[in-house]
Amino acid sequence: MNRFILFLTALGFSSQSIADEHNIWRQIREGIGGYSAVTGQESNILIQASGSQWLYIRNELIAGTGAWLLALTVLALAGFFLIRGRVKLTEPRSGERIERWSRSERWLHFYTASLFILLAITGLSLLYGRSILIPWLGHDGFSRFADIAKIIHNYTGPLFTVGLVMMGMIWFQDNLFNKTDLTWFKQFGGLIGDKHPSAGRMNAGEKAWFWLLMIAGVLVSITGMNLDFPNLDQYRLIMQISHIIHSVSAFLLIIGALGHIYIGTIGTEGALQGMITGKVDKTWARQHHDLWYQQHENLTVQKNLSESKKNISTEQNNSGTQI
Amino acid sequence: MARMKFLCDDERCIECNACITACKNEHEVPWGVNRRRVVTIDDGQQGETSISVACMHCSDAPCAQVCPVDCFYTTEDGVVLHDKDLCIGCGYCFYACPFGAPQFPQDGAFGNRGKMDKCTYCAGGPEEDNSEAEFEKYGRNRLAEGKLPLCAEMCSTKALLAGDGDIISKLFSERVVKRQLSQEQQDPESRQVKLWGWKTAYKD
Numbered sequence: 001m002n003r004f005i006l007f008l009t010a011l012g013f014s015s016q017s018i019a020d021e022h023n024i025w026r027q028i029r030e031g032i033g034g035y036s037a038v039t040g041q042e043s044n045i046l047i048q049a050s051g052s053q054w055l056y057i058r059n060e061l062i063a064g065t066g067a068w069l070l071a072l073t074v075l076a077l078a079g080f081f082l083i084r085g086r087v088k089l090t091e092p093r094s095g096e097r098i099e100r101w102s103r104s105e106r107w108l109h110f111y112t113a114s115l116f117i118l119l120a121i122t123g124l125s126l127l128y129g130r131s132i133l134i135p136w137l138g139h140d141g142f143s144r145f146a147d148i149a150k151i152i153h154n155y156t157g158p159l160f161t162v163g164l165v166m167m168g169m170i171w172f173q174d175n176l177f178n179k180t181d182l183t184w185f186k187q188f189g190g191l192i193g194d195k196h197p198s199a200g201r202m203n204a205g206e207k208a209w210f211w212l213l214m215i216a217g218v219l220v221s222i223t224g225m226n227l228d229f230p231n232l233d234q235y236r237l238i239m240q241i242s243h244i245i246h247s248v249s250a251f252l253l254i255i256g257a258l259g260h261i262y263i264g265t266i267g268t269e270g271a272l273q274g275m276i277t278g279k280v281d282k283t284w285a286r287q288h289h290d291l292w293y294q295q296h297e298n299l300t301v302q303k304n305l306s307e308s309k310k311n312i313s314t315e316q317n318n319s320g321t322q323i
Numbered sequence: 324m325a326r327m328k329f330l331c332d333d334e335r336c337i338e339c340n341a342c343i344t345a346c347k348n349e350h351e352v353p354w355g356v357n358r359r360r361v362v363t364i365d366d367g368q369q370g371e372t373s374i375s376v377a378c379m380h381c382s383d384a385p386c387a388q389v390c391p392v393d394c395f396y397t398t399e400d401g402v403v404l405h406d407k408d409l410c411i412g413c414g415y416c417f418y419a420c421p422f423g424a425p426q427f428p429q430d431g432a433f434g435n436r437g438k439m440d441k442c443t444y445c446a447g448g449p450e451e452d453n454s455e456a457e458f459e460k461y462g463r464n465r466l467a468e469g470k471l472p473l474c475a476e477m478c479s480t481k482a483l484l485a486g487d488g489d490i491i492s493k494l495f496s497e498r499v500v501k502r503q504l505s506q507e508q509q510d511p512e513s514r515q516v517k518l519w520g521w522k523t524a525y526k527d
Contacts, residue, residue, distance in 0.1 A: 024333075024364060024372055037340050038360035040426070046362045046376055047421045055385050055419040126391045126413065134393060143392045143409040150411050154435070230414055230427075231434020240418050 041233050054240040062244070063127055066251045073255045077262045087268045089283055090196075097279040098296055105170065106278055112163030115156050120254050122149035127247070154228050161221040168214055174202045175210040180291065201292040205263070212256045216249035223249075326382070326401035327444055327466075328488035329475065330495055331375045334502070335482035338363050338373035342474035342483055346377075349445070349473045350462025356426040358442040359474055375474070375483050378403065378424035378442035386416035386425060400466065401488075402444040407460045412436035444485075445472040 031049035033042075042048065101109070125133060126146065134142045181204035184197040189205045197203075202210070223246040227239065234242075264271050268288075274280040285293040338361050346352065346359045359377035380403045387395035387403065394409035395416075414436050417425040430437030438460075447464030450457035457464060465473060475485030484491040 028364065028374075032364065034362045034364040035366035036360050036362045037338075038343060038357045040355075040357055040360075041417075042423060043357065043360050044362055045423065046364075046374060048423060049421075051419045051421050052385060055389050058415075059388060130391055130393050139393060139406075139409055143394070143411060146392050147411045150413060151435075154433075229434050230436060231429055236418050236423075239414075243418070 042236060048236055050237050050240055054244070057244055058247070062247045062251075066247070067128070069251060069255060070258075073258050077258065081262070081266065086266060089269050089281075090287060091283050093284075094282040096282045098282060098285060098293075099278055100274045100280045100285070101278045103278065106275060108163060108166055108170070109275060112160060112167060115160040115163060116253070116257060118156055119153055119160055120250070120257070122153040123247075123250055124254075125149050126153070157221070157224045157228060161217075161225075164213070164217045164221060167210075171202075171210060174200070175207045177204070177207055180204075181207060196287055196290070198291050199289050200295075201289060203289065209256055209260050212252060216252045216256075219245055219249040220253065324399050324401075325487035326489075327380060327486065328401075328491060329377065329379060329444075329472075330484040330491045332482045332484070332495060332498065333372045333374050335480045336361065336373040336375055337480055337482070339479065342375050342478060345473045345477050346442070349465075350443075351458075352440070352462065353428050356428055356440045358424075358426065358440065375478075376422055377474070378420075378444070379422055380444055385419040385421065389415045389419040391415065396449075398446060400444075400446070402446045402466070404443055404446060404448055404461075405439065405441070406449050407438040407440075408449075410438045412438055414439075442472075445470070 028046045029049070031045060031047060033045045036044040126149065129142055129146055133145070137145060178200075180198050180200065184199055184204035187197040189197060189203060223242040226234065226242045227246060230239070264275065270281060270284040271288075274284070282293070285296070340361050343357065343359050343361065347357075350358070352358055359375060361373055361375045363371055363373045365371045380401060382401065384395060384397070384403045386405075387393075387397070390405075391413060392409045392411055394406045395403060396406070397403050412427060412430065412435070414425075414427060416439060417423070417427065424441045425439045426441060427436040427439055429435070443461050443464075445463060445465035447453070447457045447467065448461035450460065452467040453464050465471065470476065472485045475483045484494060
């Protein structure tokens with residue numbers, strides 16, 4: 001914690017005049033700049049003050065806390081699965097299916113999801129590879145893997161951002177919070193207990209995941225784009241702060257994604273089918289997204305009505321001409 | 324075993340930049356990479372201070388702690404070296420290093436970093452001593468020939484010292500004492516105490 005405060009105070013020291021010759025070494029230690037005939041990135045600074053703080057934050061706080069958070073998330077999900085089990089359909093399937101995700105929505109989902117998994121694996125291996133993969137692959141093997149992983153990570157990052165922005169645009173309207181979400185949260189979305197709280201097209205859990213994805217995803221994208229271009233001669237402090245924000249938000253996204261993948265696959269009966277085929281059973285829709293189902297049914301009824309009206313009128317017209 | 328260190332006497336450094344030129348020439352360092360540099364604090368003002376800085380071959384090197392591929396190692400002489408075959412050019416050592424020692428040539432599109440290059444204390448790399456491969460990647464291996472780093476060897480004012488840390492720090496402390504004594508001889512009334520840390524200790 002002390003070191004973290006030091007890191008923040010280090011931001012303050014940049015341009016102090018030298019008052020006393022005897023203080024010169026102290027000021028150099030605090031990161032004072034001078035003149036250097038050698039041109040280069042911050043070549044006029046003898047000692048950068050924030051390096052050791054960044055090292056501590058990366059190696060201890062981020063790597064340490066991150067590992068615990070990931071382990072606890074996996075354990076919590078496994079424990080939840082063992083205790084609560086799969087959320088099953090309470091009534092038998094009706095056999096009738098309605099469209100939940102359009103073709104483009106599904107493509108966008110799996111495009112972004114596969115890039116996310118690729119980025120998560122390559123990113124985590126840069127953080128934990130030294131302690132986990134080197135004993136397994138050896139120094140040479142891991143270096144070759146990390147070399148490719150770094151390139152994949154740097155190049156697919158911007159492609160992920162494209163998917164993220166498109167997701168934000170097409171699902172923004174569906175993910176605005178409203179009153180039903182409050183009761184949904186109060187009843188833990190039906191995960192605990194046997195209640196089935198009401199939900200529209202997106203339930204409150206999906207909305208929370210959407211907004212986490214948007215906020216942390218935008219942070220990851222901005223900082224990632226900055227880290228992608230080290231040739232722009234950014235200050236080391238900017239890169240260190242970018243790296244910290246990038247890893248923290250990436251961990252939030254990975255933890256969120258683990259929960260999302262659990263709920264979307266083995267956690268809920270019939271959910272994955274919806275994202276793969278685009279269609280869900282009417283029983284599933286009624287159980288998990290009753291408000292959306294009602295809306296859908298009303299629309300179909302109206303559509304049928306107007307169509308049958310049209311049919312009737314055309315029939316009349318037809319019969320009229322016949323006469 | 325000796326623990327090799329650099330020491331720069333800021334009272335003597337005249338910012339001639341010859342250490343940089345010698346280093347570049349000896350190791351045929353690529354364009355844009357600077358293994359050593361001289362920084363002048365308060366340039367052009369009274370009491371300006373110049374210091375030559377490169378990799379300081381830390382005992383507990385931050386670069387070695389942060390490296391994702393673990394490419395750093397410390398030799399028996401306490402010199403911090405790295406394996407360019409393992410380096411992936413992530414730049415983390417540059418963010419962690421207090422002295423800005425790690426340097427990167429640009430390699431590929433979008434500012435992608437190439438293999439890191441830094442001061443080797445004229446001790447080459449993991450390749451066979453004085454082999455062509457070693458010279459290509461890391462420059463000359465003077466230590467294997469029984470010579471000290473060239474920057475310090477050719478320093479005209481002997482401001483930059485290189486060698487066993489115990490020996491060069493003793494050398495430096497002798498210099499400081501001598502400086503103080505000679506000043507007192509010239510002007511016995513002098514209250515201008517030059518000994519480092521004097522003011523901190525005695526609030527003079």
